[in-house]
Amino acid sequence: MPELPEVETVIRELKSKIIGKQIQKLSVIWHKTFVNNCETDIEDQTVRALRRKGKYILIYLNTSALIVHLRMTGQLLFIEESSTQIDTAYLRASIQFSDGSRLLFNDKRKFGRIYHVSEPEIILNKVGIDAMSPKLDIAKFRTMVKSSKMKIKSFLLSQKYISGLGNIYVDESLFRSGIHPASVSAAIEEFAIDSLYSEIRKVLTFAIKNMGSTISDYRDANGNMGNNQNFFRVYQQQGKPCVSCGQEIQKIKLGGRGTHFCPQCQRMF
DNA sequence: CTAATCACCTGAAGGC
DNA sequence: TGCCTTCAGGTGATTA
Numbered sequence: 001m002p003e004l005p006e007v008e009t010v011i012r013e014l015k016s017k018i019i020g021k022q023i024q025k026l027s028v029i030w031h032k033t034f035v036n037n038c039e040t041d042i043e044d045q046t047v048r049a050l051r052r053k054g055k056y057i058l059i060y061l062n063t064s065a066l067i068v069h070l071r072m073t074g075q076l077l078f079i080e081e082s083s084t085q086i087d088t089a090y091l092r093a094s095i096q097f098s099d100g101s102r103l104l105f106n107d108k109r110k111f112g113r114i115y116h117v118s119e120p121e122i123i124l125n126k127v128g129i130d131a132m133s134p135k136l137d138i139a140k141f142r143t144m145v146k147s148s149k150m151k152i153k154s155f156l157l158s159q160k161y162i163s164g165l166g167n168i169y170v171d172e173s174l175f176r177s178g179i180h181p182a183s184v185s186a187a188i189e190e191f192a193i194d195s196l197y198s199e200i201r202k203v204l205t206f207a208i209k210n211m212g213s214t215i216s217d218y219r220d221a222n223g224n225m226g227n228n229q230n231f232f233r234v235y236q237q238q239g240k241p242c243v244s245c246g247q248e249i250q251k252i253k254l255g256g257r258g259t260h261f262c263p264q265c266q267r268m269f
Numbered sequence: 270c271t272a273a274t275c276a277c278c279t280g281a282a283g284g285c
Numbered sequence: 286t287g288c289c290t291t292c293a294g295g296t297g298a299t300t301a
Binding site for chain 1: 289292293294296
Binding site: 032043071072073090107108109110111147148151154216255256 | 270271272273274277278279280281
């Protein structure tokens with residue numbers, strides 16, 4: 001479900017709500033959700049900071065950290081103590097804070113994970129540079145794209161080179177930069193790589209401004225849907241006319257994923 | 270190195 | 286109505 005803009009939205013909301021709060025109890029309902037790789041007690045630790053790398057949410061505590069990945073249907077919901085009726089149908093874990101508020105982890109498909117680690121870098125070192133990182137400048141992006149023989153869609157979808165992009169935002173970025181998703185990365189001309197770089201940034205920034213995209217399950221930390229699904233140009237737009245040329249948007253399978261594009265506007269390199 | 274397939278899970282939607 | 290197949294914001298393992 002969630003890609004970079006959705007995860008970013010959740011983190012921004014949670015920062016103002018849970019930093020400084022003391023964890024009283026962690027309850028795990030679906031055992032596979034919680035992976036404990038650290039002996040330290042979670043109980044009595046205080047939330048110190050939150051940050052994101054790609055689609056990973058890092059919650060720093062006093063002497064250890066929680067790393068959350070929402071995968072397809074995960075949700076992190078913050079609940080005030082006064083809240084009553086909550087839907088527990090897909091509740092997989094929850095954190096109770098000492099002031100009575102709670103952080104719920106809902107996950108319909110059970111793919112999501114909460115890792116408890118002493119050293120977050122062990123997981124994060126396998127994840128590529130964040131797509132919104134200032135350190136990912138145009139020169140670095142060019143070098144990375146030019147040195148891969150993968151199809152550009154698969155390259156962008158892989159998290160080991162650049163992290164944070166998923167199926168929606170890859171399709172949208174490739175459309176806006178006029179690149180066919182099956183193009184070989186290394187064959188893409190520099191002007192198009194530069195365009196892809198700036199369109200990725202624009203697409204992600206705009207989606208964050210819209211609180212992410214909700215296809216079905218995504219909710220932010222307050223339980224609200226995103227808004228960005230109303231602005232898709234190709235994702236799930238198959239059969240509709242391209243906003244730019246009027247040609248019918250196509251859907252194919254690429255790298256095992258549904259892939260949406262305009263056969264007229266997106267050039268094969 | 271790249272690609273394809275399956276596995277992990279649940280539910281919605283479409284075909285017959 | 287009911288059964289069966291396919292598909293879904295992700296990723297990791299395994300096999301060509």
